[in-house]
Amino acid sequence: MAEASPLQRRLIVLLGTLLGMAITAALGFWQLDRAAQKRALEQAIAQRGQQxxxxxxxxxxxxxxxxxxxxxxxxxxxxxxxxxxxxxxxxxxxxxxxxxxxxxxxxxxxxxxxxxxxxxxxxxxxxxxxxxxxxxxxxxxxxxxxxxxxxxxxxxxxxxxxxxxxxxxxxxxxxxxxxxxxxxxxxAAAADDGLLRDWPAPAVDIHKHYGYAFQWFALCALLLGLYVWFQVIRPRRRRPIA
Missing domain, CATH: 2.40.50 (OB fold (Dihydrolipoamide Acetyltransferase, E2P))
Incomplete structure (x- = not known):
């Protein structure tokens, strides 16, 4: 099997980088969508509590x-x-x-x-x-x-x-x-039944989705940065000055 040419290797690296960026960006937007759904749920819970x-x-x-x-x-x-x-x-x-x-x-x-x-x-x-x-x-x-x-x-x-x-x-x-x-x-139905009722408010965990989204977008940016460094900047720095 013939070895891939430098151009083919660069194309493979480019396609792999684009695929990785597409996946991580999609996961980031999915987490933002989940956060929007949770925020809507939080608003619905608040509205129901006022009824x-x-x-x-x-x-x-x-x-x-x-x-x-x-x-x-x-x-x-x-x-x-x-x-x-x-x-x-x-x-x-x-x-x-x-x-x-x-x-x-x-x-x-x-x-x-x-x-x-x-x-x-x-x-x-x-x-x-x-x-x-x-x-x-x-x-x-x-x-x-x-x-x-x-x-x-x-x-x-x-x-x-x-x-x-x-x-x-x-x-x-x-x-x-x-x-x-x-x-x-x-x-209490009675004057004092001795029971504690410090129930926590319903939790919807919106902020964790923002945290996950930041991580996915950061990974997407990292893939782009690595590609630019290794495929663009570093090769140019290695070229001999005429």
Whole structure:
């Protein structure tokens, strides 16, 4: 096989550089597009948070209602409470308390992430005492996706203390219909139930996409700079002066 001529080698290097620049520039613009999508989502979340609270009748729990405020009435299913383990709040580790709320006038129930309680350091299996009002209560909060999941080995526990809680599986386990969303409770139904509710604002991570875009554009510029240096400037510097 004949060896490539100097002209062919220069063409190969040029095409490779152009291809690399095209790919890195496209990835940079894709990251900018992702940032624009996240910014639109951030604005949509803010707008939903300013809308009037949803009541029992209009509650669907679908994606279009996520991040909306809700003011619901129902009965706590206190014996169905689940304690999600290894959940931090304010720098401490404890439990997220999740209790189904049987909605008044509805056949469905809704998982309510009621708040956070510390874990007993001496006995990890000891459940904290909760003040759960009987009778019909009014619960205020913000609709969110199902409780966040942590990495878990195996199938997980089926007791009161769990690592994760899948609404569909939990509904089948209890034999009750559950709406797909969950409610992050923001105000106590009782005067003081001892639960912390310092829920973080919904994160959309816009700035990381700008960071990734900068990296891709910088790599694109580096490819151009290397080509110019090795294929244009350096050969000219090596030419003998007449």
């Amino acid at each position: 009037a609270p949803l009541g029992n009748a209009e509650l669907r729990g679908d994606a279009q209602q996520l991040h909306r405020r809700a003011q619901l009435r129902g009965h706590w299913l206190a014996d169905k409470t689940v304690f999600l383990d290894n959940r931090p709040m304010d720098g401490r580790v404890g439990f997220f308390v999740v209790t189904p709320l049987r909605l008044a006038g509805r056949a469905e129930s809704l998982l309510v992430q009621r708040g956070w309680v510390p874990r007993d350091q001496a006995d990890r299996t000891r459940l904290p005492a909760l003040a759960t009002p009987a009778g019909e209560v009014e619960v205020e909060g913000r609709l969110a996706a199902s409780p966040s999941r942590l990495y878990e080995l195996g199938q997980g526990s089926a007791g009161a203390i769990r690592q994760n809680l899948a609404p569909d599986a939990y509904a089948a386990e209890l034999g009750i219909p559950l709406l797909p969303a969950a409610l992050l409770q923001t105000r």
